[in-house]
Amino acid sequence: MVIIQKQRNFFDTQKTKDVAFRKNSLKRLQNEIISREDDIAAAIYKDFKKPKFETLAAETQFVLAELKTLIRKIDYWASPERKSATLMNWPSSDWIYKEPYGRILIIAPWNYPFQLAFAPLISAVAAGNTVVLKPSEVTTHTAAVISEIVSAVFEPEHVTVVEGGVDVSQKLLDQKWDYIFFTGSTRVGKIVYQSAAKHLTPVTLELGGKNPTIVDESAALNLAAKRIVWGKFLNAGQTCIATDYILVHKSVKEKLIEALKQNIIKCYGKNIEESQDYARTVNQKHLNGLKEMLEGQEIIFGGEFNNQDNYLAPTLVNEPNLDSKLMHGEIFGPILPIIAYETEADIAKHIMIYGKPLATYVFSKRKKFQEKILKTYSFGGGAINDTVIQITNKKLPFGGVGASGIGAYHGRMSFDLFSHHKAIIKKANWFDAPLRYPPYNLPMNIVKKIKHLF
Numbered sequence: 001m002v003i004i005q006k007q008r009n010f011f012d013t014q015k016t017k018d019v020a021f022r023k024n025s026l027k028r029l030q031n032e033i034i035s036r037e038d039d040i041a042a043a044i045y046k047d048f049k050k051p052k053f054e055t056l057a058a059e060t061q062f063v064l065a066e067l068k069t070l071i072r073k074i075d076y077w078a079s080p081e082r083k084s085a086t087l088m089n090w091p092s093s094d095w096i097y098k099e100p101y102g103r104i105l106i107i108a109p110w111n112y113p114f115q116l117a118f119a120p121l122i123s124a125v126a127a128g129n130t131v132v133l134k135p136s137e138v139t140t141h142t143a144a145v146i147s148e149i150v151s152a153v154f155e156p157e158h159v160t161v162v163e164g165g166v167d168v169s170q171k172l173l174d175q176k177w178d179y180i181f182f183t184g185s186t187r188v189g190k191i192v193y194q195s196a197a198k199h200l201t202p203v204t205l206e207l208g209g210k211n212p213t214i215v216d217e218s219a220a221l222n223l224a225a226k227r228i229v230w231g232k233f234l235n236a237g238q239t240c241i242a243t244d245y246i247l248v249h250k251s252v253k254e255k256l257i258e259a260l261k262q263n264i265i266k267c268y269g270k271n272i273e274e275s276q277d278y279a280r281t282v283n284q285k286h287l288n289g290l291k292e293m294l295e296g297q298e299i300i301f302g303g304e305f306n307n308q309d310n311y312l313a314p315t316l317v318n319e320p321n322l323d324s325k326l327m328h329g330e331i332f333g334p335i336l337p338i339i340a341y342e343t344e345a346d347i348a349k350h351i352m353i354y355g356k357p358l359a360t361y362v363f364s365k366r367k368k369f370q371e372k373i374l375k376t377y378s379f380g381g382g383a384i385n386d387t388v389i390q391i392t393n394k395k396l397p398f399g400g401v402g403a404s405g406i407g408a409y410h411g412r413m414s415f416d417l418f419s420h421h422k423a424i425i426k427k428a429n430w431f432d433a434p435l436r437y438p439p440y441n442l443p444m445n446i447v448k449k450i451k452h453l454f
């Protein structure tokens with residue numbers, strides 16, 4: 001691919017190592033995004049009727065907040081970081097130099113099509129890399145705006161967008177990259193990892209998972225229901241860190257279900273299809289997959305759909321069969337299964353069926369129980385008495401573990417992720433301890449004390 005060679009040549013000019021050049025590029029991008037904020041919202045609305053509020057909050061403003069931090073901190077983050085020296089190498093000064101990897105490939109999904117394309121892109125640029133971004137082919141209107149924004153701000157040899165589907169993605173993956181940042185399904189994550197392995201290319205894989213929300217008998221039920229409903233039906237359930245299924249203590253199950261129903265109506269009204277605040281599933285194929293998941297299930301709320309508009313109502317399912325399609329993989333849509341548990345062993349039995357999830361949430365007033373869940377189970381991140389909000393603090397790492405991903409980003413972690421950390425010791429010449437050189441004459445009882453010099 002010609003563009004990849006052009007990016008290699010451009011990177012070799014050393015221009016991206018100039019922090020002022022990077023900062024300037026980020027500032028131009030900031031202005032472009034601000035001036036196109038309405039176009040971005042319109043494009044995402046055309047793709048799947050995402051409410052404008054959700055686009056502003058979770059897509060453009062999210063990226064603008066990260067951009068603001070990067071622009072403010074880039075000089076500091078890009079400079080060599082001094083570390084305390086050891087006696088072993090005295091006299092020296094010890095450093096970490098941040099070096100851009102080089103050419104980065106970013107592959108993005110469709111569910112937060114703007115945020116998940118630009119959040120890694122801006123950090124890769126801030127760290128001094130060139131970037132090829134492949135947005136999702138599923139959200140075509142957003143992909144077109146992303147492409148326009150990038151070409152208005154960057155020379156293609158610095159940052160470029162390559163639009164297309166699986167074939168284009170695979171062609172890109174056949175090339176040699178210095179780093180690949182992938183957000184998408186666990187299935188495709190494995191394909192990306194295999195392609196990267198051929199060239200020993202480092203990767204970040206931001207994948208999905210089946211995220212449990214546990215509600216115990218002490219939980220503030222109405223507030224729990226309100227927060228679960230918000231996090232689940234935001235973006236019509238197409239959020240990687242949304243609740244996938246609820247495990248609720250059997251003594252409070254009926255009350256929770258009632259509160260969930262009431263809160264859905266409070267948020268979206270009685271005629272949900274008419275609500276301006278409820279998105280659509282992304283396309284017919286995805287809607288059909290969700291409808292199949294509902295076959296044979298006990299639907300206790302919702303379940304209505306409209307094929308013309310890819311609409312599926314917020315839907316509650318009571319006690320799904322664990323062998324059903326609904327409980328096999330990630331749901332990634334507005335269906336919420338509710339399962340009662342009696343003992344903590346029941347919780348373990350359910351959670352252990354699936355790989356390590358991207359998120360886990362606990363609603364409980366019992367601190368001991370909260371801590372026990374946090375310490376017993378491995379998952380990407382989560383919240384106590386809320387859902388989804390862990391993504392909003394850029395000082396917290398965002399990423400999965402095991403089946404839900406490799407690596408984490410946001411804020412400074414993103415800058416560091418796209419930088420190789422070069423360990424450097426600058427040694428003084430005025431003194432040279434003779435002890436390390438052969439012939440080794442130091443008595444062994446002294447050698448055994450060397451650990452104190454590290």
Ligand code: NAD
Pocket residue numbers: 107108109110111112116134135136137164165166169170173183184185186188189191205206207208209239240330332358399400405
């Ligand atoms: P996907 O894996 O189908 O596609 C993601 C990207 O990979 C797209 O750009 C697509 O063109 C490309 N792709 C698809 N098949 C490919 C193949 N065979 N070879 C090479 N490239 C291929 O994911 P999606 O449907 O766009 O997004 C939904 C998934 O993403 C869900 O599993 C969700 O949990 C996950 N997700 C994770 C995060 C996170 O931050 N961890 C965020 C959003 C979405």
